[in-house]
Amino acid sequence: xxxxxxxxxxxxxxxxxxxxxxxxxxxxxxxxxxxxxxxxxxxxxxxxxxxxxxxxxxxxxxxxxxxxxxxxxxxxxxxxx
Amino acid sequence: xxxxxxxxxxxxxxxxxxxxxxxxxxxxxxxxxxxxxxxxxxxxxxxxxxxxxxxxxxxxxxxxxxxxxxxxxxxxxxxxxxxxxxxxxxxxxxxxxxxxxxxxxxxxxxxxxxxxxxxxxxxxxxxxxxxxxxxxxxxxxxxxxxxxxxxxxxxxxxxxxxxxxxxxxxxxxxxxxxxxxxxxxxxxxxxxxxxxxxxxxxxxxxxxxxxxxxxxxxxxxxxxxxxxxxxxxxxxxxxxxxxxxxxxxxxxxxxxxxxxxxxxxxxxxxxxxxxxxxxxxxxxxxxxxxxxxxxxxxxxxxxxxxxxxxxxxxxxxxxxxxxxxxxxxxxxxxxxxxxxxxxxxxxxxxxxxxxxxxxxxxxxxxxx
Numbered sequence: 001x002x003x004x005x006x007x008x009x010x011x012x013x014x015x016x017x018x019x020x021x022x023x024x025x026x027x028x029x030x031x032x033x034x035x036x037x038x039x040x041x042x043x044x045x046x047x048x049x050x051x052x053x054x055x056x057x058x059x060x061x062x063x064x065x066x067x068x069x070x071x072x073x074x075x076x077x078x079x080x081x
Numbered sequence: 082x083x084x085x086x087x088x089x090x091x092x093x094x095x096x097x098x099x100x101x102x103x104x105x106x107x108x109x110x111x112x113x114x115x116x117x118x119x120x121x122x123x124x125x126x127x128x129x130x131x132x133x134x135x136x137x138x139x140x141x142x143x144x145x146x147x148x149x150x151x152x153x154x155x156x157x158x159x160x161x162x163x164x165x166x167x168x169x170x171x172x173x174x175x176x177x178x179x180x181x182x183x184x185x186x187x188x189x190x191x192x193x194x195x196x197x198x199x200x201x202x203x204x205x206x207x208x209x210x211x212x213x214x215x216x217x218x219x220x221x222x223x224x225x226x227x228x229x230x231x232x233x234x235x236x237x238x239x240x241x242x243x244x245x246x247x248x249x250x251x252x253x254x255x256x257x258x259x260x261x262x263x264x265x266x267x268x269x270x271x272x273x274x275x276x277x278x279x280x281x282x283x284x285x286x287x288x289x290x291x292x293x294x295x296x297x298x299x300x301x302x303x304x305x306x307x308x309x310x311x312x313x314x315x316x317x318x319x320x321x322x323x324x325x326x327x328x329x330x331x332x333x334x335x336x337x338x339x340x341x342x343x344x345x346x347x348x349x350x351x352x353x354x355x356x357x358x359x360x361x362x363x364x365x366x367x368x369x370x371x372x373x374x375x376x377x378x379x380x381x382x383x384x385x386x387x388x389x390x391x392x393x394x395x396x397x398x399x400x401x402x403x404x405x406x407x408x409x410x411x412x413x414x415x416x417x418x419x420x421x422x423x424x425x426x427x428x429x430x431x432x433x434x435x436x437x438x439x440x441x442x443x444x445x446x447x448x449x
Binding site for chain 1: 266269270273274275277279280281320322323346347350351375376
């Protein structure tokens, strides 16, 4: 999977949880949860969605590393087949 | 002959619009079965019947707006016989469509009658609605803003009534969450994402267990008297993405395992946001829990949702200076839990004991 395809999957998953998000306005290098109103349940569903689409396991201990969209893409990019 | 009346779907709802019948004359129905879909200012609600019987006559046509308590249908009790034939049913709803899809269509301003359904039996699905909305060049903004205005009005009515009628008192307690957090991290480390718990599940269970000892926080104040409930049906305040909130119940939280509470919570949030709730979830919360910790506030002092008599609020779990059992100063994760309670029913002394009980349960996560 290319970085572009991965980005599309991540954004689609995010939009399914927060439909009000304008993908073009997201800053990939800024904390995601400062830009999008995601509570703990939304966050869990976001990760669950990514897990279902990409078959990547994301242990809870790694949540702290997933701050920005870039972080998420790098994390998944290193693990996705 | 039994009369099936429109149940109350929360104190901020005094009428509803019948969207669809799920039954027809001659059908046998069982207690708890969904028999109709009624639109309220907050959501399309699957209305359940609360007795067994056989449908005799449907008295209200889909599309009609009816007040709470109006008779919607008559039914024969089990074993009851009737001489006169029943009148023919009003025409059944033309479209097969799930409540979620119907809600979604309404929010987007899509006319479901014009849609071709791709689901089982030609049912209109969420995807069909999305496709129809995408095909149009512009979405009607009026539908969404009307819904929001209606919801705002309903919240205003319920909260004004609460502040007018209920003499609130407020208490707060800082609770060390080190044990609960450590227990949760360990529990979640061995679980797949789909089976993970949120702290909210522990909080709800702890509230339910504390209520068993302090039942005067759990029930309804109606007609000048308090009716306590044995079961804790906890209303969970869920914010809607377009604004507004709804607080449907998770039933019997005290009897459920943490896994069950978590599963029910996830399901409830999902259905609340999709606009697909059941009448029992709307009508019978015996207390409400609100959690604004994700928004970063330290504490929340809530407004009681009548006819309930208490509301528990949770703020953010954050590292704060803390004095440990040995009297030493340290940094610990701390949660502020608050109680807003009805002074007609309980006093601050009992409220304080309730919060202390809640705090003690959160120190023993393995027992939740």
